[in-house]
Structures are given as C-alpha cells and as structure tokens.
Amino acid sequence: MALIVKKFGGSSVASPEKIYNVVNRVLRDKKEDDRVVVVVSAMGDTTDDLVSLARAVTSRPFGREMDRLLSTGEQVSIALVAMAFMEKGQPAVSMTGAQAGILSSDNHGKGRILTIDPSRVFKALDEGNVVVVAGFQGITDCGDITTLGRGGSDTTAVALAGAMQADVCEIFTDVEGVYSTDPRIAPNAVKLDEITYGEMLEMARLGAGVMQPRAVEMGSRYGVPIHVRSTFSDNEGTIIREDYTMKANEHVIQGVADDTNVAKVSVVGVENKPGIAHHIFQSLADKNVDVDMIVQSIRTVEDQKTDIVFTITLDDVVLAREVLDNLKAETKMEEYVINEKMAKVSIVGAGMLGEPGVAAQMFGILGEENINIEIISTSEISITCLIAEDRVKDAIRAIHDNLVIGNRG
Amino acid sequence: MALIVKKFGGSSVASPEKIYNVVNRVLRDKKEDDRVVVVVSAMGDTTDDLVSLARAVTSRPFGREMDRLLSTGEQVSIALVAMAFMEKGQPAVSMTGAQAGILSSDNHGKGRILTIDPSRVFKALDEGNVVVVAGFQGITDCGDITTLGRGGSDTTAVALAGAMQADVCEIFTDVEGVYSTDPRIAPNAVKLDEITYGEMLEMARLGAGVMQPRAVEMGSRYGVPIHVRSTFSDNEGTIIREDYTMKANEHVIQGVADDTNVAKVSVVGVENKPGIAHHIFQSLADKNVDVDMIVQSIRTVEDQKTDIVFTITLDDVVLAREVLDNLKAETKMEEYVINEKMAKVSIVGAGMLGEPGVAAQMFGILGEENINIEIISTSEISITCLIAEDRVKDAIRAIHDNLVIGNRG
Numbered sequence: 037m038a039l040i041v042k043k044f045g046g047s048s049v050a051s052p053e054k055i056y057n058v059v060n061r062v063l064r065d066k067k068e069d070d071r072v073v074v075v076v077s078a079m080g081d082t083t084d085d086l087v088s089l090a091r092a093v094t095s096r097p098f099g100r101e102m103d104r105l106l107s108t109g110e111q112v113s114i115a116l117v118a119m120a121f122m123e124k125g126q127p128a129v130s131m132t133g134a135q136a137g138i139l140s141s142d143n144h145g146k147g148r149i150l151t152i153d154p155s156r157v158f159k160a161l162d163e164g165n166v167v168v169v170a171g172f173q174g175i176t177d178c179g180d181i182t183t184l185g186r187g188g189s190d191t192t193a194v195a196l197a198g199a200m201q202a203d204v205c206e207i208f209t210d211v212e213g214v215y216s217t218d219p220r221i222a223p224n225a226v227k228l229d230e231i232t233y234g235e236m237l238e239m240a241r242l243g244a245g246v247m248q249p250r251a252v253e254m255g256s257r258y259g260v261p262i263h264v265r266s267t268f269s270d271n272e273g274t275i276i277r278e279d280y281t282m283k284a285n286e287h288v289i290q291g292v293a294d295d296t297n298v299a300k301v302s303v304v305g306v307e308n309k310p311g312i313a314h315h316i317f318q319s320l321a322d323k324n325v326d327v328d329m330i331v332q333s334i335r336t337v338e339d340q341k342t343d344i345v346f347t348i349t350l351d352d353v354v355l356a357r358e359v360l361d362n363l364k365a366e367t368k369m370e371e372y373v374i375n376e377k378m379a380k381v382s383i384v385g386a387g388m389l390g391e392p393g394v395a396a397q398m399f400g401i402l403g404e405e406n407i408n409i410e411i412i413s414t415s416e417i418s419i420t421c422l423i424a425e426d427r428v429k430d431a432i433r434a435i436h437d438n439l440v441i442g443n444r445g
Numbered sequence: 446m447a448l449i450v451k452k453f454g455g456s457s458v459a460s461p462e463k464i465y466n467v468v469n470r471v472l473r474d475k476k477e478d479d480r481v482v483v484v485v486s487a488m489g490d491t492t493d494d495l496v497s498l499a500r501a502v503t504s505r506p507f508g509r510e511m512d513r514l515l516s517t518g519e520q521v522s523i524a525l526v527a528m529a530f531m532e533k534g535q536p537a538v539s540m541t542g543a544q545a546g547i548l549s550s551d552n553h554g555k556g557r558i559l560t561i562d563p564s565r566v567f568k569a570l571d572e573g574n575v576v577v578v579a580g581f582q583g584i585t586d587c588g589d590i591t592t593l594g595r596g597g598s599d600t601t602a603v604a605l606a607g608a609m610q611a612d613v614c615e616i617f618t619d620v621e622g623v624y625s626t627d628p629r630i631a632p633n634a635v636k637l638d639e640i641t642y643g644e645m646l647e648m649a650r651l652g653a654g655v656m657q658p659r660a661v662e663m664g665s666r667y668g669v670p671i672h673v674r675s676t677f678s679d680n681e682g683t684i685i686r687e688d689y690t691m692k693a694n695e696h697v698i699q700g701v702a703d704d705t706n707v708a709k710v711s712v713v714g715v716e717n718k719p720g721i722a723h724h725i726f727q728s729l730a731d732k733n734v735d736v737d738m739i740v741q742s743i744r745t746v747e748d749q750k751t752d753i754v755f756t757i758t759l760d761d762v763v764l765a766r767e768v769l770d771n772l773k774a775e776t777k778m779e780e781y782v783i784n785e786k787m788a789k790v791s792i793v794g795a796g797m798l799g800e801p802g803v804a805a806q807m808f809g810i811l812g813e814e815n816i817n818i819e820i821i822s823t824s825e826i827s828i829t830c831l832i833a834e835d836r837v838k839d840a841i842r843a844i845h846d847n848l849v850i851g852n853r854g
Contacts, residue, residue: 052501086521092461093525094532101531101539105524108517112495115514116502122510123503130510135588179544 037069039161042206043076043171043193048267049113050080052120058208058267059120062166071161073200075171075193076117078109099144100180103173107133107181110170110189118168128166131157133173133181136196140174140182147174147182149191149254152199169196187248194251198258205255206263207247213264213273214239214246217292221429222436226444228274230285235384236276238418242382243295252276288387288394288443292436294428295380297349298328300410301356305370308342312367316344319359325352329380329413329422341370345411347422350376378410379428382420383439395419398435405434446478447612448570452485452580452602457617457676458522459489461529467617467676468529471575480570482609484580484602485526487518508553509589512582516542516590519579519598527577537575540566542582542590545605549583549591556583556591558600558663561608578605596657603660607667614664615672616656622673622682623648623655626701630838631845635853637683639694644793645685647827651791652704661685697796697803697852701845703837704789706758707737709819710765714779717751721776725753728768734761738789738822738831750779754820756831759785787819788837791829792848804828807844814843 042062049055058074066072077083086105114130121128133140137153160167171189174182184191190207197205212227214236219225231239233256240249246264255262255276265273280286306312313332320327330346348356353374360372388394395412398419402409407430411422423431451471458464467483475481486492495514523539530537542549546562569576580598583591593600599616606614620628621636623645628634640648642665649658655673664671664685674682689695715721722741729736739755757765762783769781797803804821807828811818816839820831832840 052498055502089461089521089525090528093464094528096528096532098528098531101524101527104520104539108520111513111517111520112498115510116498118510119499119503119505119507122507123505130513 037071038067038204039071039200039202040204040206041073041075041193041197041200041202042208043189044074044208044267045189046077046080046082047210048208049076049117052116055113055117055120059117059124059126061267063121063124063126066166073157073161073167073169073196073202074117075169075189075196076110076113077171077189079113079116082109082112097145103144103147103181103183106183107170107173110172114168114170121166121168126166127164128168129160130168130170131160132170132175133192134175134179136167136169138174138192138196140176140184142176142178142180142182144182146185147176149174149184149195152195154196154200157196157200185250187251190248190251191254194254194260194262195258198254198260201258202260204261204263206265207251208265208267209246210267211246212266212269212271214244214276214291216290216440217432217436218244218294221294221432222292224437224441226441228285228290229272230275230277230280230282231290232280232386233276233278234417235290235386238382238384238415239291239293242293242380242384242418242420243297244291244293247276286387287385287440288391289383289385289439291384292432292440293382293384294432295382296425296428297351298347298378298380298422299350299353300375300378300422301346301348301360302373302375303344303360303367303369304372305341306344306367308340312342313344316363316367319363320348320356323355323359325356325359329411329420331411347378347380347411377425378422379425380420380422381428381431381435382418383435384418386417388417388419394439397439401434401438402431405430407431446480447476448480448609449613449615450482450484450602450606450609450611451615451617452598453483453617453676454598454619455486455489455491456619458485458526461525464522464526464529468526468533468535470676472530472533472535482566482570482576482578482605482611483526484578484598484605485519485522486580486598488522488525491518491521506554512553512556512590512592515592516579516582519581523577523579530575530577535575536573537577538569539577539579540569541579541584542601543584545576545578547583547601547605549585549593551585551587551589551591553591555594556585558583558593558604561604563605563609566605566609594659596660599657599660600663603663603669603671604667607663607669610667611669613670613672615674616660617676618655618673619676620655621675621678621680623653623685623700625699625849626841626845627653627703630703631701631842633846633850635850637694637699638681639684639686639689639691640699641689641795642685642687643826644699644795647791647793647824648700648702651702651789651793651827651829652706653700653702656685695796696794696849697800698792698794698848700793701841701849702791702793703841704791705787705834705837706760707756707787707789707831708759708762709784709787709831710755710757710769711782711784712753712769712776712778713781714750715753715776717749721751722753725772725776728772729757729765732764732768734765734768738820738829740820756787756789756820786834787831788834789829789831790837790840790844791827792844793827795826797826797828803848806848810843810847811840814839816840
C-alpha cells in the first residue's frame with residue numbers, strides 16, 4: 037500500500053480523450069490499496085487564452101483579479117478529470133487548492149505555499165476516492181486565490197506529497213526524464229536514473245527546463261522523492277532525491293545546462309569609490325531586476341574609474357535601461373552597453389567539489405572550439421561560462437561529449 | 446445615497462467590448478455616494494460550452510463536479526468586469542458566491558439559497574469599491590460550490606439585494622421590461638410599468654420568460670423592488686413590487702402567458718377505486734416528474750373505469766413513460782397516450798378575483814377562434830387552458846387583444 041501523488045501538465049489533459057488516457061493510466065498502475073492524489077494543470081492553452089482575454093480588458097496587472105481569472109483553468113480540469121474517474125467506476129473527488137488545505141502568501145501571480153493542511157485530502161482518500169487537486173493555486177488567509185507562478189503545478193504536487201509524507205511524487209511530462217543535457221542539442225545526451233536535489237536545483241536554476249527550481253526545493257525541504265517520467269511510456273524516468281542509492285549513478289558531472297534568456301550589461305567607466313556598486317545594484321533590486329553573474333574590474337589605479345559587468349534576464353532589459361538611464365549623471369558613468377545575444381553554459385555535479393581540474397578542462401574545451409568566455413562564475417557544484425549566443429550549441433555538444441560522455445566511457 | 450444591486454446577464458458581458466458597455470453605464474448612472482453591487486453571469490455561451498465539454502467526458506450527471514465546472518464561467522466574468530472598473534479608475538473587487546456570503550443547499554445543479562451574510566460585501570462597499578459578485582452560485586456549509594439552476598443569477602441578485610436591504614434590484618435584460626404578453630406573438634403587447642410579485646410569479650410560472658419564479662419569490666420574501674429594464678436603452682422598465690403605487694397601473698388582467706414546454710398524458714381506463722390516483726402520482730413524484738394540470742373523469746357509474754389526464758413538461762416525457770409502463774399491469778390501465786404537441790395559454794391578474802365573468806370571456810374568445818380547450822385550471826389570480834400547440838399564437842393574439850387591450854380602451 038503506497039501513497040502516491042501524480043502530477044499531469046496541461047498538454048496531458050488538453051482534451052477529453054487525453055483526460056481518459058491519464059485516467060486509464062492511473063487506474064492501470066493503481067494497486068488495490070494504493071492511495072492516489074492526482075494534481076492537474078489547466079487544459080492545453082487555457083491559461084494563455086485567459087491571459088489574452090485579460091489583455092483585451094486591461095494592460096495593467098490587477099493581481100487579485102488576474103489570479104481569480106487564471107485559477108479557473110485548473111477548476112475546469114479537476115472537475116472533468118474527476119468525472120472521468122467516476123465514469124470509469126472509480127470514486128473520485130476534486131479539490132481546489134483551498135480545499136486541499138494549501139495556504140499561500142498574498143503576492144498575486146507568484147504566491148508561495150506557506151502551509152498545507154491535507155486533512156480533507158486524507159479523509160477523501162480514506163473514503164476510497166482518488167483525489168484530484170488543482171495545481172498552481174493556493175488560498176490566502178483572507179480567502180483569496182493566489183496562483184503560484186510558472187511551474188506552479190509541479191510545486192503544488194511536490195509540496196502536497198511532502199505535507200502528506202507520500203512515498204513518491206510522480207511528475208508526468210513529455211520527456212522520458214532528466215537528461216545529462218538537452219537531447220535536441222546533443223544527441224548523445226543520456227537519461228539520468230538518479231540525481232540529487234542539490235544538483236537538480238542547480239540544473240534548473242541554470243536553465244534545464246524539465247523542473248522548476250521551487251518544486252525541487254519543496255522536494256528537498258520535505259525529503260520526498262520526485263520521479264520525473266513520461267506520460268507516453270512506462271519506462272522508469274529520473275528519481276530526484278537526497279542521495280544516490282546506487283554508486284553507479286554518481287558522476288563528477290551530472291549534466292550540462294544552457295540558458296539563452298540572458299543579457300550582458302556593461303556599465304563602463306563609473307567612479308571607483310566605495311558604495312557605487314551597492315548603489316547600482318540596489319537601484320536594480322528596487323525595480324525587481326534580478327542580477328546574476330557580476331564582475332568588477334579596475335582599469336588602472338590612476339584612472340579612478342571602474343567597469344562593472346553583470347547579467348540579467350531578457351525580460352528585465354527594458355526595466356534595467358530605465359534604472360541605468362537614471363543613474364547616468366549620479367554615477368558619472370561613461371556609458372552602458374546591453375548585449376542581448378548572450379548565453380550561459382553550465383556544468384553541474386556534486387562530485388566536482390573534490391576534482392579541481394574540472395574547471396580547467398571546461399575552459400580548455402571552449403578554447404579548442406574557439407569560443408570566447410566573457411564571464412565565469414562558480415558555485416560549490418557548478419561552473420558557468422557566459423558566451424555568445426550563436427555558439428551555445430557548439431559549446432554544449434563539446435562540453436557534454438568530452439566531460440560527461442567521455443568520463444563515463 | 447442609494448444602495449443598488451444591478452444584474453447583467455451573459456449576453457451583456459459576452460466580450461471585452463460589451464463588458465465596457467456595462468461598466469460605462471454603471472459609472473454613468475452612479476451618483477457619488479451610491480453604493481453599487483454588480484451581479485454578472487458567465488460570458489455569452491460559456492455555460493453551454495462547459496456543458497458540452499462535460500458531455501464529451503460523461504453522459505452521467507455528477508452534480509458536485511458539474512457545479513464546480515459550471516461555476517468557473519462566472520468567476521471569469523467577475524474578474525474581467527472588476528478589472529474593467531479599475532481600468533476606468535473605479536476601485537472594484539470581485540467576489541464569488543462564497544465570498545459574498547451566499548450559503549446554499551447541497552442539491553447540486555439546483556441549489557437553493559439558505560442564508561446570506563453580506564458583511565464582506567458591505568465592508569468592500571464602505572472602502573469605496575464597486576463589488577462584482579458571481580451570479581448563479583452559492584457555497585454549502587462544507588465548502589462545495591452549488592449552482593442555483595436556470596435563472597440563478599437573477600436569484601443571486603434579488604436575494605443579495607434583499608439581504609442587504611437594497612433600495613432596488615435592477616435586472617438588465619435584452620427587452621424593455623415585462624410585457625402584457627410576448628410582443629413577438631402579439632404586436633399590440635404593452636410594457637407594464639408595475640406588476641405585483643404575485644402576478645409576476647404567476648406569469649413566470651405559466652411561461653413568461655423574462656424572470657425566473659425563484660427570483661421573484663426572493664423579491665417577495667424580502668420586499669425588495671425589482672426593476673426589469675433594458676441593457677440597451679435608458680427607458681424605465683417594469684417595477685415588480687408588493688402593491689401598485691399608481692391606480693392607473695392596476696388592471697383586471699395584467700398579462701397573457703404561453704408555455705409550449707408541455708405534454709398531455711392520458712391514462713385511459715384504470716380501475717376506479719380509492720388510492721389509484723394517489724398511487725400513479727406518487728410513482729411519478731418518486732421519479733421527480735412534475736405534474737401540473739390534472740383532470741379525472743368517470744365514464745359511467747357501471748363501467749367502474751376512470752380516465753386520468755394530466756400535463757408534464759416535455760423534459761420529463763421519457764421518465765413518465767418508464768413510470769407508466771411499470772404501472773400498466775398493477776393499475777389494470779387499458780392504455781396511456783402522451784401528446785407532446787400541446788400548449789398552455791394563461792391569463793393573469795389579481796383583479797380577476799372580483800370579476801367572475803373573465804373565465805367565460807376567455808372561453809368564448811377561444812370558441813370563436815375554433816380552438817378546442819382540453820383542460821382548464823385556475824388559481825386565485827390566473828386561468829389556464831390547455832390547447833393544441835399549433836393554435837397557441839392565434840389564442841394569445843385573440844385573448845390579448847380582446848381581454849387586455851380591449852379592457853384598457
């Protein structure tokens with residue numbers, strides 16, 4: 037007897053036929069005593085359609101009303117999925133985020149799950165139901181719906197699995213699992229059988245799209261294993277957990293990630309005096325511009341001028357221009373330049389900690405490919421290089437085939 | 446300073462443009478100190494589309510899930526309408542039935558409003574908001590949504606107006622008000638300036654489509670005036686209230702109603718013994734078949750056989766056949782015949798009580814038109830004749846022009 041939370045995304049429930057595929061699969065895999073919670077997203081393009089509808093009414097972000105609007109998509113799909121289970125003879129009951137006890141913060145559009153009281157879910161399971169829960173939404177303590185931002189349904193599933201101490205949270209997706217890199221770029225990419233929360237979090241943060249960082253964080257916080265697997269096959273996917281259960285799955289480098297949603301900002305010739313960097317970055321933070329890799333260089337001691345280079349996401353370019361235009365006079369900067377044609381390539385692996393040569397190997401491979409490295413940043417389990425966007429595929433292939441495949445030989 | 450509840454139906458909010466028409470009209474008519482609650486239905490054909498979606502998943506009526514599905518339509522429209530108010534600079538806040546404090550019974554698909562606690566609505570009004578409330582829905586005491594059945598948004602609006610002791614509940618519709626009969630059938634039909642709850646209830650029960658009986662009942666219970674008026678013009682419509690405020694608006698006959706959603710059931714030659722009618726009607730009631738006009742006739746005293754004739758709605762014909770087939774042997778009936786091509790024509794007016802000649806006049810007019818009357822039934826303020834469906838328009842025109850227009854000179 038197992039307690040399992042299964043999450044199906046919008047493309048898996050995009051039509052009545054696809055809903056039945058999901059229901060049939062869940063019922064086929066369900067052992068008699070299993071208790072199953074199914075978390076679903078809105079059908080197909082519903083969320084995009086609702087956004088368009090709102091855009092036809094206003095261009096302004098009215099968060100509370102937008103969240104009410106968007107959260108209807110999941111209410112539609114949970115109702116239909118529950119009906120389909122019952123049509124197949126399986127008692128089922130749908131629950132909104134609120135009914136599943138998911139309390140969220142009130143920052144609309146990107147709510148965070150604060151607490152989960154799954155008592156109503158447990159009660160319904162005890163009565164023999166499959167429980168179908170709306171992903172992507174929670175309720176504030178004053179009874180308003182908040183949505184949880186991009187990938188919110190994954191977060192719902194993993195957090196609910198954690199709060200219920202489920203045996204596993206299965207994330208069904210259109211790929212077979214987590215790959216060592218994007219198979220569309222590097223045909224040699226291999227599916228990973230296991231990966232740690234820490235590594236997955238780093239992969240996700242650095243651009244691997246299969247899981248959102250927040251959902252992985254939730255898994256890590258609650259210690260619930262996350263099984264990323266395909267909606268369309270029965271193959272085992274990738275299990276994300278605290279530690280490797282098989283030595284054979286442990287590698288120095290687990291994966292190579294890329295992220296082209298990045299722009300390089302060069303602030304040239306600002307006064308080299310204490311507090312100037314703080315002032316620039318505080319001004320950007322005040323406008324919610326996320327800054328990632330940062331390098332500051334002093335030209336010469338005599339010059340008393342410095343250049344500051346950093347990266348932001350493409351979405352924030354317009355905001356960043358506003359901020360920097362306002363800072364021009366005050367910081368006495370000579371100019372700033374934003375290059376939107378950049379990309380990050382990263383290698384991720386907990387095993388790198390004890391292997392000091394890895395960084396040199398990575399730089400060497402990029403050098404051999406004649407790819408210029410503009411910025412380097414490192415964490416305990418990753419190394420990231422900023423390069424030109426038009427070389428990112430070459431970089432991924434070369435690094436992956438030499439460092440990942442080469443070392444597993 | 447007035448407290449006004451305004452209800453707009455699905456066709457009034459069918460697109461962003463139409464939503465702005467509603468918002469502009471509300472803002473134009475709103476005096477500075479007015480407190481305004483706007484109740485809206487789902488946009489255009491949304492409810493029908495959701496029903497189709499459910500039908501593609503199951504043909505069975507899973508009430509709780511169906512209600513969750515259907516209630517999303519109003520959540521979409523309240524969010525968009527609230528956004529449109531804010532876009533126009535008017536603070537606004539949307540509320541589900543639950544948030545507006547509407548507690549309903551748990552009979553899904555036809556929930557009844559049990560109590561209303563509008564404290565959150567008052568609070569939002571006090572803060573200067575227009576409050577936009579989802580029609581057609583309430584919440585059970587265990588937190589599940591129920592829908593209120595056909596015309597449910599009218600019921601929401603009138604009940605909320607009653608609970609809040611509003612000055613008036615305005616029902617915006619695509620006609621100018623309540624007419625003495627259907628203007629599409631009788632071009633002489635006149636718009637009524639006033640009508641009593643009792644008369645309107647009888648008109649609605651007998652087929653006048655402009656208001657649902659339940660909403661009128663709510664108005665009567667709480668004593669809130671209901672103003673039925675056009676979305677597309679500024680003309681005064683019809684005020685439904687307890688008593689006439691102007692003698693000139695009082696007439697013996699207020700209106701003529703027709704209803705073609707009716708079938709005649711003739712149960713021929715059943716045993717004429719005590720309890721047999723009760724047995725037949727109890728069996729129909731057990732299957733929720735609503736029986737309306739009833740006639741029982743004894744052929745001759747010797748025969749010991751009786752015929753029972755009654756009417757049902759067309760929706761219940763299949764169910765009624767099942768029930769009667771099961772009763773055939775037991776009641777020793779010779780046969781039963783169901784005629785689906787019938788119609789009811791009714792005259793309604795509180796003034797008929799003191800005018801015994803009205804019924805005779807009605808029968809005389811139908812006789813002159815060579816229209817056969819199959820069953821007659823009367824209430825204190827109405828007389829109804831069952832006739833053949835293909836003569837209903839002739840009947841309406843003749844009765845209306847002679848009895849309504851004729852008597853008003």
